[in-house]
Amino acid sequence: MEEKEISQAVIGRLPRYFRYLGELRDEGVERISSQELSELMKVTASQIRQDFNNFGGFGQQGYGYNVEYLYEEIGKILGLDKKHNFVIIGAGNLGRALGNYMNFERRGFIFRGMFDQDKKLIGQEVRGVKIMGMEELESFVRDNNIDIAVLTIPKTSAVEIVDKLVNNGIRAIWNFAHVDLNVPKGVQVENVHLSDSLMKLSYNINRYMKENDR
Amino acid sequence: MEEKEISQAVIGRLPRYFRYLGELRDEGVERISSQELSELMKVTASQIRQDFNNFGGFGQQGYGYNVEYLYEEIGKILGLDKKHNFVIIGAGNLGRALGNYMNFERRGFIFRGMFDQDKKLIGQEVRGVKIMGMEELESFVRDNNIDIAVLTIPKTSAVEIVDKLVNNGIRAIWNFAHVDLNVPKGVQVENVHLSDSLMKLSYNINRYMKENDR
DNA sequence: TAGATTGTTAATCGATTAACAATC
DNA sequence: TAGATTGTTAATCGATTAACAATC
Numbered sequence: 001m002e003e004k005e006i007s008q009a010v011i012g013r014l015p016r017y018f019r020y021l022g023e024l025r026d027e028g029v030e031r032i033s034s035q036e037l038s039e040l041m042k043v044t045a046s047q048i049r050q051d052f053n054n055f056g057g058f059g060q061q062g063y064g065y066n067v068e069y070l071y072e073e074i075g076k077i078l079g080l081d082k083k084h085n086f087v088i089i090g091a092g093n094l095g096r097a098l099g100n101y102m103n104f105e106r107r108g109f110i111f112r113g114m115f116d117q118d119k120k121l122i123g124q125e126v127r128g129v130k131i132m133g134m135e136e137l138e139s140f141v142r143d144n145n146i147d148i149a150v151l152t153i154p155k156t157s158a159v160e161i162v163d164k165l166v167n168n169g170i171r172a173i174w175n176f177a178h179v180d181l182n183v184p185k186g187v188q189v190e191n192v193h194l195s196d197s198l199m200k201l202s203y204n205i206n207r208y209m210k211e212n213d214r
Numbered sequence: 215m216e217e218k219e220i221s222q223a224v225i226g227r228l229p230r231y232f233r234y235l236g237e238l239r240d241e242g243v244e245r246i247s248s249q250e251l252s253e254l255m256k257v258t259a260s261q262i263r264q265d266f267n268n269f270g271g272f273g274q275q276g277y278g279y280n281v282e283y284l285y286e287e288i289g290k291i292l293g294l295d296k297k298h299n300f301v302i303i304g305a306g307n308l309g310r311a312l313g314n315y316m317n318f319e320r321r322g323f324i325f326r327g328m329f330d331q332d333k334k335l336i337g338q339e340v341r342g343v344k345i346m347g348m349e350e351l352e353s354f355v356r357d358n359n360i361d362i363a364v365l366t367i368p369k370t371s372a373v374e375i376v377d378k379l380v381n382n383g384i385r386a387i388w389n390f391a392h393v394d395l396n397v398p399k400g401v402q403v404e405n406v407h408l409s410d411s412l413m414k415l416s417y418n419i420n421r422y423m424k425e426n427d428r
Numbered sequence: 429t430a431g432a433t434t435g436t437t438a439a440t441c442g443a444t445t446a447a448c449a450a451t452c
Numbered sequence: 453t454a455g456a457t458t459g460t461t462a463a464t465c466g467a468t469t470a471a472c473a474a475t476c
Contacts, residue, residue, distance in 0.1 A: 006421075007466080007467075008414075009466090009467065009468095010467095011414055011417050011418075012410075012414060014413070014414075014417065015407070015409070015410035015413040015414065016407075016410065018413070019392065019410075033432085033433060033434085034433075034434075035433080044468075044469060044470090045433095045469095046468075046469050046470065046471095047467095047468065047469075049433095049434065049435065049436085050435090050436090050467090050468080050469090052434095052435095053434090053435060053436075057434075057435065059433075059434050059435080060433080060434070060475090060476060061432075061433050061434040061435080061474070061475045061476045062431070062432045062433050062434075062475070062476045063432080063433070063434085063476065064432085064433065064434080065434090077417065078413045078416055078417050078420075079416040079417055079419060079420035080413065080416060082416075082420065084416060084419065092311070093307065093310050093311030093314050093315075094308075094311040094315075096307050096311070097306070097307030097308040097310070097311045098408075100307050101307075101308075101408075103409060104409065104412065107409065107412070107413070107416075108416075109412060109416075147419060148415065148419075171419050171422075171423075172415050172418070172419050174411070174412060174415055178233070186422055186426070188415055188418040188419055188422065190411055190412070190414055190415040190418070192406070192408065192411055193229070193230075194312075194315075194406065195229070195317060195318065195321065196226075196229035196230065196233075197388070197404055197406055198318065198321070198323060198388060198404070199228070199229040199232070199292045199294065199321070200222075200225055200226060200228075200229065200404055201362065201386050201388055201402055201404040202292055202293040202294060202296075202298060202321075202322075202323075203225050203228065203291065203292050203293055204225075204386070204402040204404070205293060205298070205361060205362075205385050205386045205402055206292075206293035206296065207220075208385075208400055208402065209385075212400070221442080221443075223442090223443065223444095224443095247456085247457060247458085248457075248458075249457080258444075258445060258446090259445095259457095260444075260445050260446065260447095261443090261444065261445075263457095263458065263459065263460085264443090264444080264445090264459090264460090266458095266459095267458090267459060267460075271458075271459065273457080273458050273459080274451090274452060274457085274458070275450070275451045275452045275456075275457050275458040275459080276451070276452045276455070276456045276457050276458075277452065277456080277457070277458085278456085278457065278458080279458090
């Protein structure tokens with residue numbers, strides 16, 4: 001019954017398809033061919049068809065793809081038709097920024113709790129959600145069906161907190177701490193290493209300057 | 215005089231090498247073999263040697279790599295020995311979070327200015343940097359040798375602001391807006407699409423749940 | 429039916445891994 | 453010198469692109 005494994009390269013492209021299809025839908029576009037979509041997105045039509053066909057035939061020969069339908073289907077593939085409760089650990093600037101970002105809610109990600117070790121922050125609210133102390137984290141995760149923990153804390157604390165989260169049934173960690181986390185198989189980790197991203201940018205600036213001597 | 219193009223796959227791994235080597239250095243480790251490093255980082259030794267050799271021979275047969283030296287060299291490759299001035303456009307939660315993040319400074323990224331269209335924010339300070347109005351953006355970028363613009367604004371405004379930035383000599387855009395930017399060749403763009411990242415996580419949660427029926 | 433465009437197989441390209449000769 | 457480990461070539465693997473038969 002094992003479904004064939006989809007490569008992460010394909011998965012990584014799905015959100016972008018989803019975004020373009022959503023915009024097309026909002027503009028009232030009803031159908032689109034892989035050729036048209038490829039020009040819009042600047043990828044090959046071949047790749048688009050291959051990607052979609054990993055999940056079954058969403059199109060129709062001679063017609064193309066129905067935008068609304070394809071949009072819905074990709075949403076389902078991404079699990080956006082399900083609700084996922086999340087907590088944010090670390091009530092600093094970044095944690096607050098993520099807590100305040102309303103669009104996650106639209107995609108089924110529900111902001112349930114926020115935690116910090118700083119006593120001065122405890123009791124404050126971020127978008128209606130109370131900041132709690134770290135000692136409440138484990139029971140809260142256990143009792144409130146929390147799927148995702150967002151880590152916006154320094155790397156030293158991140159490592160130890162991950163164990164607590166795992167022991168209390170967390171399913172996924174969205175990791176903004178600058179460290180590689182060790183989790184058992186079955187717990188998903190998605191890293192957002194902002195400084196890595198900035199270093200890549202730095203490399204590309206310098207490479208271009210060298211090549212062009214400016 | 216064209217140097218051979220290094221693939222973005224390799225570039226994307228450099229910051230992680232840099233991080234591990236920095237930690238090893240801080241622990242006082244003097245030398246390391248590709249084999250040891252591969253176990254630490256959970257990649258193949260072969261890949262490590264291939265990656266480094268894109269930039270020349272940093273090691274020594276029979277010895278391995280000198281940690282300090284390799285760390286310095288990768289830093290240079292990433293352009294971290296150079297200073298880069300940046301401005302943040304959008305003084306919302308995310309913009310403030312990035313402005314307050316001190317570690318960028320350590321890597322040579324210098325926070326020079328912040329802009330927002332909200333009149334109430336103008337004049338406020340984020341880590342000693344004054345928030346200015348959008349009408350000041352173009353001249354500021356032109357006159358202050360700004361290399362990098364960090365976009366933490368909604369996607370509608372992002373597209374029009376990019377043109378202004380490009381016209382005033384910006385070299386790179388670190389884009390947190392949820393839109394693909396169109397820039398001339400020579401201007402580097404690094405996208406951080408947070409909701410894309412969260413959707414990938416969502417996919418992996420759901421895939422795992424399906425495969426394991428929990 | 430004819431034209432268009434998918435779904436899918438085959439060919440190509442690039443990235444990763446393995447192997448080993450060079451060399452410290 | 454012998455042992456270790458790199459640098460680099462060759463083999464493999466996987467992802468992307470091209471081609472085209474199937475079909476709406």
